[in-house]
Amino acid sequence: xxxxxxFLLLSNLFAFAHTEPTILHGLSVEIAYKTPDGKIKxxxxxxxxxxxxxxxxxxxREYWDGDYASRDVADICKKSFITSAGKIAPMQIEKDLETYxxxxxxxxxxxxxxxxxxxxxDSRKEGWFKSISIPSAINIPFTHVTDPKNVALKKEVLKKxxxxxxxxxxxxxxxxxxxxFCNGVWCRxxxxxxxxxxxxxxxxxxxxxxxxxMQSWLSLGMTSTRQ
Numbered sequence: 121x122x123x124x125x126x127f128l129l130l131s132n133l134f135a136f137a138h139t140e141p142t143i144l145h146g147l148s149v150e151i152a153y154k155t156p157d158g159k160i161k162x163x164x165x166x167x168x169x170x171x172x173x174x175x176x177x178x179x180x181r182e183y184w185d186g187d188y189a190s191r192d193v194a195d196i197c198k199k200s201f202i203t204s205a206g207k208i209a210p211m212q213i214e215k216d217l218e219t220y221x222x223x224x225x226x227x228x229x230x231x232x233x234x235x236x237x238x239x240x241x242d243s244r245k246e247g248w249f250k251s252i253s254i255p256s257a258i259n260i261p262f263t264h265v266t267d268p269k270n271v272a273l274k275k276e277v278l279k280k281x282x283x284x285x286x287x288x289x290x291x292x293x294x295x296x297x298x299x300x301f302c303n304g305v306w307c308r309x310x311x312x313x314x315x316x317x318x319x320x321x322x323x324x325x326x327x328x329x330x331x332x333x334m335q336s337w338l339s340l341g342m343t344s345t346r347q
Contacts, residue, residue, distance in 0.1 A: 147223075149230045153256035163255040165229060165343045173197035201335050206306030209331060213314055216324035219331050220299065222340060228299050228328065229256055239281065239296045243310040244303060252346040254301070254337060262302070262313035283322070290321055299328040304335030
């Protein structure tokens, strides 16, 4: 079960709400992870809400004006994303491979704190990862696995995933359980990586896929590496 961050001192919560524009919802996960430079960083993964946005009446007219966010909604409460790229992915990549939503991602991140066999992978190219990602994710660009020219990089990736042996005789008995994501339901980067690993024999049950990716994560106001 997900542990929740509970603020017991109401007076402190009241003061916080008046000095900070955001609050953390009850459903939160505390994590610690190693950054690319080797430092240990602690973070709270949650759905952050700007208090100014909570004043918007919850009705269609206030939220939408035709195909766009209503002009009555403050800019700080709007989020925009490119939606014309890529191709919409199916809900499942493979029968035994689970597709995750945000709550399942949170649970995975919490379990990962006590289980070194779990790995959270941002499979986008390095530029995307450096721009913004989900805290605790490590970057393994999909091309390190899918590009036939990257033989050495592919070996490094398989080693990182705890796969033993060589091509044609891989041993996946101790392979890590990996959760992959990329930019969104239109992004082919993580699906291509997953498909390539499946072709090598990586067990489908040891891979998970966050289909919504960064677009879904950010649209819900979830914590990201860009502060």
